[in-house]
Amino acid sequence: MQRGMASWYGEDFHGKQTSNKEIYDMHSMTAAHKTLPFGTFVKVTNLTNGKSVVVRINDRGPFVKGRIIDLSFAAAQKLGMSETGISPVVIKVLKKFSPKKSSQRYAVQVGSYTIKQNARTLKSKLQRNYDTVYIAEHKTPSQIYYRVRIRTRSMKAAQKIADRLNKKGYSVHIIEEY
Numbered sequence: 001m002q003r004g005m006a007s008w009y010g011e012d013f014h015g016k017q018t019s020n021k022e023i024y025d026m027h028s029m030t031a032a033h034k035t036l037p038f039g040t041f042v043k044v045t046n047l048t049n050g051k052s053v054v055v056r057i058n059d060r061g062p063f064v065k066g067r068i069i070d071l072s073f074a075a076a077q078k079l080g081m082s083e084t085g086i087s088p089v090v091i092k093v094l095k096k097f098s099p100k101k102s103s104q105r106y107a108v109q110v111g112s113y114t115i116k117q118n119a120r121t122l123k124s125k126l127q128r129n130y131d132t133v134y135i136a137e138h139k140t141p142s143q144i145y146y147r148v149r150i151r152t153r154s155m156k157a158a159q160k161i162a163d164r165l166n167k168k169g170y171s172v173h174i175i176e177e178y
Contacts, residue, residue, distance in 0.1 A: 004068035006044065006089040008076035009061075018059035019175065025072070029053060032061035032070035033091075035155060035174055040093060044069065046079040047088040053078045054094065060175055106158040107149040109173045110165060112138075119146035126150065130161070149175070 010026040018024050020038040036042070036057045045052040053075050062070040069091055073082060081087035110126060113119045119135045126133045132151040137144055152158040158174045165172045 001090060001092045002068055003047075003090050004088070005066055005086050006046075006069045006071055006076075006079075006081065006091075007062055007064065007067050007086045008071040008073055008082065010073035010076075020058050022058050024059065027074045028072055029055045029075050029078075030058045030072045031055040031075060032059035033057045033068070034060060034062075035159075036093065038176060042069075042091045042093050044071065044075065044079065045090045045092075046081060047090060049080050051079050060173065063173065105177045106152045106155050107175050107177055108152065108158050108161045108165065109147055109149050109175055110170055111148040113146045113148075114143055116146050119148050122148045151177075 009032070013024045014026045016024050018030075019032070024030075031042070031044070033040075033042070038057055040057045041054055042057065043052055043054050053071075055071060055075050059070070062068075067086070069089065071079070071081075076082040079087065079089075111119065111122045113122075116135075123133050123135055126148065130150045134149055134151065136147045136149055138147055139145075150161055152161060155174070162172045162174055
C-alpha cells in the first residue's frame with residue numbers, strides 16, 4: 001500500500017505512446033506510476049470521498065514532487081477528482097491480477113537532451129562512478145532526445161542509485177526497459 005497525492009492526465013497525452021509502448025487512451029482505466037511493473041493492477045481509493053477504481057499501470061510518472069500516481073481521465077472521473085485535478089489516495093497492488101515477476105530491466109534516467117554532446121558530457125561524468133552508463137535515443141516526429149541512463153540489475157539497485165543521485169542534486173527517474 002502507498003499513500004499520497006494522485007493527479008490525472010488527459011487530452012495533451014491522448015493518442016501518444018506510453019512508456020510501455022501502448023497508445024494512451026484517456027478513456028481507459030490506466031495509470032502511470034514511477035516504479036510498479038507494467039501490467040500491475042492497483043486499486044486506487046480517493047480518501048476525500050471513499051470512491052475506488054482499479055487501474056492497470058502502463059506508463060511512468062508522475063514527475064511532480066509529492067504525487068504517487070497519475071490516473072487516466074476516465075479513472076479520475078470515476079474517483080470524483082477530474083474537477084479538482086488532485087486528490088489524496090491510497091493505492092494497493094492487486095497481486096492476483098498482476099505479473100508475478102517482472103521480466104523487465106531497470107535503468108535510472110539521469111538526463112534527457114536534444115543536443116547529443118550534452119548527453120555525452122553527462123555520460124562521461126557518470127562513468128567515473130557507474131559502469132553501465134549509456135545513451136538511449138528516442139525519436140519523435142519533430143525531435144531526437146538523447147537520454148542518459150544507468151542500467152541496473154534490479155529495482156532495488158536502481159532505487160539506491162536514484163537516491164544517491166537525488167542527494168547530489170540530479171532529478172532522476174527509474175524506468176523499466178524492454
